[in-house]
Amino acid sequence: MQLLKAASAAILLTSVLMPAANAAASNAEVEVIDAELTRLFPANRPGAAVLVIKDGVTMLNKGYGLANVELNVPIRPDHVFHAASVGKQFTAAAIMKLVEDGKLNLQTPIRQYFPNVPAAWNDITVERLLQHTSGIANVFTDAGFRKQAFEEHTPQQLLDQAIATPLLAPPGTAYAYSSVNYTLLGMIIEQLSGEKYEAYLARQFFVPLGMTHTYFIHTAGLIKDMVTPYERGPQLAVRWNSSLLFGGGSYASTNADLVRWTVALQGGAVLKPASLKAMNTQATLQDGRRVPYGYGIRPYTLAGQPYLRSSGDVQGFHAEVVYIPQSKVIVSMMSNSDDSPQFGLPSTARRIATIVAGNSPPLPTPTPQTLADGVLQQRAGVYTQGNERYTYQVKDGRLQVQYPADGKWLPLLALSPTEFYYEANSNFRIRFGSGADGRATSQWFDIAPLDGDADPVFIKH
Numbered sequence: 120m121q122l123l124k125a126a127s128a129a130i131l132l133t134s135v136l137m138p139a140a141n142a143a144a145s146n147a148e149v150e151v152i153d154a155e156l157t158r159l160f161p162a163n164r165p166g167a168a169v170l171v172i173k174d175g176v177t178m179l180n181k182g183y184g185l186a187n188v189e190l191n192v193p194i195r196p197d198h199v200f201h202a203a204s205v206g207k208q209f210t211a212a213a214i215m216k217l218v219e220d221g222k223l224n225l226q227t228p229i230r231q232y233f234p235n236v237p238a239a240w241n242d243i244t245v246e247r248l249l250q251h252t253s254g255i256a257n258v259f260t261d262a263g264f265r266k267q268a269f270e271e272h273t274p275q276q277l278l279d280q281a282i283a284t285p286l287l288a289p290p291g292t293a294y295a296y297s298s299v300n301y302t303l304l305g306m307i308i309e310q311l312s313g314e315k316y317e318a319y320l321a322r323q324f325f326v327p328l329g330m331t332h333t334y335f336i337h338t339a340g341l342i343k344d345m346v347t348p349y350e351r352g353p354q355l356a357v358r359w360n361s362s363l364l365f366g367g368g369s370y371a372s373t374n375a376d377l378v379r380w381t382v383a384l385q386g387g388a389v390l391k392p393a394s395l396k397a398m399n400t401q402a403t404l405q406d407g408r409r410v411p412y413g414y415g416i417r418p419y420t421l422a423g424q425p426y427l428r429s430s431g432d433v434q435g436f437h438a439e440v441v442y443i444p445q446s447k448v449i450v451s452m453m454s455n456s457d458d459s460p461q462f463g464l465p466s467t468a469r470r471i472a473t474i475v476a477g478n479s480p481p482l483p484t485p486t487p488q489t490l491a492d493g494v495l496q497q498r499a500g501v502y503t504q505g506n507e508r509y510t511y512q513v514k515d516g517r518l519q520v521q522y523p524a525d526g527k528w529l530p531l532l533a534l535s536p537t538e539f540y541y542e543a544n545s546n547f548r549i550r551f552g553s554g555a556d557g558r559a560t561s562q563w564f565d566i567a568p569l570d571g572d573a574d575p576v577f578i579k580h
Contacts, residue, residue: 165456170374200453203431211415298367305366348435356435446476502577
């Protein structure tokens, strides 16, 4: 029955991905979105493919920028990108399928599957792996391990590295995103199914759903129509060995396949209602705090409505898939540029989704102001919050910010003496002010924020 439901979903998607036959009422919104994406992803640089669906109708399906800069190949809507951690949904759904089949209980301590883990891991359950509340550290941040990141690693070697690294917190007490959690889930899938991880996912999901352009990267070899990834510059991205992403981000795909998956999963064609609800529900820590992660999905609310998102980032590739159930809006964006995070790929997808859903009117292109150097100099300096820091300087009549990830300086445009924005993305802004103690402050913010989502306030030193 489940496979029949999945097959029905695959047939449905054939019509979903057809162009809109009668969408005149949304033409103005689509034109605004298209103009903004054209500005975000210039035609002569790496870019993105974007697919927007509302209530089963394709509103936008287009490529922006270049799939290959050297050969001047434009991005097509059907190009293949690395989906990275968006694929955690696949792993989580596979785990829930094993639960439904009576082969697994989420509250089972993982020691049952990995008997050699240390005593500190005794309270790590399968569910805590799903929710990133296990306390297991992200081994990819270890400087020594990163030197070996271009080498082949087995899942067991990744587990051994995690065991050698102290837990960040006792299991169940804190949220700490770590792809190794999903590596272990992939290993559990293989133990309980008796199949290779990728074979189980293909049999259960990809083949029945007609996801013919979703590839397990580690064994796929050359992938037809896959774009070239770029670091900032642009320069060709230097990528880690794909074996590191086992379970946590192992797949390349297209926007069409990711939308196909979203329609099937959220439409009940993949899992039973209780399993889907668990995937879409925020985790609860032992002290009652909620964290915005379910099982492979990041559940939020936006303007009081459920808002589900999934992000993926790996060298030269970025992906963002969002779903607003009440409005039946899906936005899938995949990029081959490391410049994308600076432009706010999650922010851009959110703005597109809210415009199409009718929750946010299209905003006019902002008109920047020219401010005197003396006014700009008042904002210059170093602002810190915890271990994070942003530095601002005035150069050539513009306020610039030093991006912490790579040390580069990015120019800002002024909306007022206290509010600025990135030239490439006016949705992502910074507001200057002062705290109760009179000290100067700065705070990044999004003009379409998620409910209860606010960036920290930075203090000037």
